[in-house]
Amino acid sequence: MTSPAANRLGRIGIWTAELNSTEPAHRAQITEAAAELEELGYGTVWLGSGPPLAAVTAVLGATERITAATGILSIWSHEAKDLAAFTAETERRTPGRFVLGLGVSHGPLAPRYAKPYTRMTAYLGELDDAPEPVPAQNRILAALGPRMLRLAAERALGAHPYLVTSGYIAEARSLLGPGALLAPELMVILDTDPDRARATARDALAFYLTLPNYSGNLLRLGFAESDFDGGGSDRLLDALFALGDTEHAAARVGEFLAAGADHVCVQVLSAGGDGVVPSRAAWRELAEALPLG
Numbered sequence: 472m473t474s475p476a477a478n479r480l481g482r483i484g485i486w487t488a489e490l491n492s493t494e495p496a497h498r499a500q501i502t503e504a505a506a507e508l509e510e511l512g513y514g515t516v517w518l519g520s521g522p523p524l525a526a527v528t529a530v531l532g533a534t535e536r537i538t539a540a541t542g543i544l545s546i547w548s549h550e551a552k553d554l555a556a557f558t559a560e561t562e563r564r565t566p567g568r569f570v571l572g573l574g575v576s577h578g579p580l581a582p583r584y585a586k587p588y589t590r591m592t593a594y595l596g597e598l599d600d601a602p603e604p605v606p607a608q609n610r611i612l613a614a615l616g617p618r619m620l621r622l623a624a625e626r627a628l629g630a631h632p633y634l635v636t637s638g639y640i641a642e643a644r645s646l647l648g649p650g651a652l653l654a655p656e657l658m659v660i661l662d663t664d665p666d667r668a669r670a671t672a673r674d675a676l677a678f679y680l681t682l683p684n685y686s687g688n689l690l691r692l693g694f695a696e697s698d699f700d701g702g703g704s705d706r707l708l709d710a711l712f713a714l715g716d717t718e719h720a721a722a723r724v725g726e727f728l729a730a731g732a733d734h735v736c737v738q739v740l741s742a743g744g745d746g747v748v749p750s751r752a753a754w755r756e757l758a759e760a761l762p763l764g
Contacts, residue, residue: 474629476650477733479536479567481514483724484760486656486736488520489748490530494650499745501526502533504748509537511754512763517542517572517631517736518717519658524557538567542576542656542736543613546594547581555601558609571605572631574613577682597627611654615688624651631656631736634685636710637726639692644731654734655727659713659720659752660741666692671741673702676711696713717760724761732747737761 485508490501507514515538518526520560522541530539544554554571561569573594585640589610610624614630620643623630629652644653648738658675660670679685680699687705689698698704708714714722718735727735737757739750 474650474733477652480540480570480652480654481512481663481763482728482734483513483763484515484517484538484540484734485513486517486519486542486738487523488518488585489750490516491518491522491526491640492747493523493525493529495709496565497696498529500747501529503531504751505533505537507751508530508754509522509534511758511760513754514538514762514763515540515570515734517735519543519738521548527561531561531568536568538570540611540631541572543576543633544572545576546591546746547583551594551597551673552601553606555603556607558700559603562609562616569609570628571610571611572613575619575684577684579682583732591619592622595622596618602734604713612650614643624648627732628652629654634679635660635688635712635732636692637723638710639688640727640730640732648655652734653732654736655732656738657713657723657727657732658711658735658738658740659723659753660715661665661717661739661756662722662741666712668712669705669708672712672714673709675740676708677702716757720757721760721762728762754756 495706510675516530517540519542527539558571575591578584610627611628611631614620614623615632620630624647633656636657645702647653660668660671694707698707715722724735739753
């Protein structure tokens with residue numbers, strides 16, 4: 472590991488929106504799934520897709536050691552003072568176990584989107600000036616570009632980039648320096664049929680390719696506009712996803728760690744299970760292959 476902060480999150484976490492439901496009927500399944508992730512040895516649960524804060528509370532209440540992180544809350548949708556108050560209260564209940572993940576979202580998804588870097592800088596200032604400030608070590612930024620990465624190193628625990636390659640990880644590490652946490656997300660599709668796995672990946676990727684922050688970053692990494700056609704070229708899919716069995720997934724995680732990641736947030740797609748938390752079986756399979764220690 473590169474950053475000392477990595478000890479707090481562990482080497483591998485699970486990125487999922489499957490634990491976000493606050494419906495009473497779903498509570499038992501979500502509680503059981505969160506507790507199992509801790510038992511399996513995952514270091515962090517990344518509650519994805521703008522989770523409700525109640526979901527964070529539920530996961531922390533169902534576990535004893537695992538870290539919970541938001542991946543990611545949009546700064547356009549939440550007042551800084553409210554998140555500061557929630558973070559302070561959560562820190563009192565479960566010290567050292569919550570990381571506030573923040574991002575600027577995307578223009579097509581945020582009606583007030585304007586000057587994202589400027590707004591993020593001001594937002595971090597509001598967190599600093601809150602009655603109970605959010606310390607830098609308790610917040611992480613969804614950074615992609617160089618300026619946001621440097622801001623993540625200077626004003627937060629580090630960066631949580633989404634939809635990136637191992638080549639990007641090496642570049643990000645050089646910009647962040649050795650002290651900041653680098654916790655990228657990696658999508659995993661456990662399917663040994665290459666055509667079917669790529670079809671699943673294209674279904675997942677198509678929407679992201681319409682968002683300029685992601686497509687622009689991929690162009691900076693050397694991909695061409697033609698790589699976006701039809702939901703993504705084979706070379707783009709192979710760079711962004713782990714497609715295949717658990718051993719291949721573990722190898723891809725290893726690539727990210729070797730390139731400079733401190734922690735990898737694994738997102739399982741199309742696990743094929745039933746119920747409120749369909750990926751539980753896949754999380755178990757991956758736990759046997761991933762370096763969770």
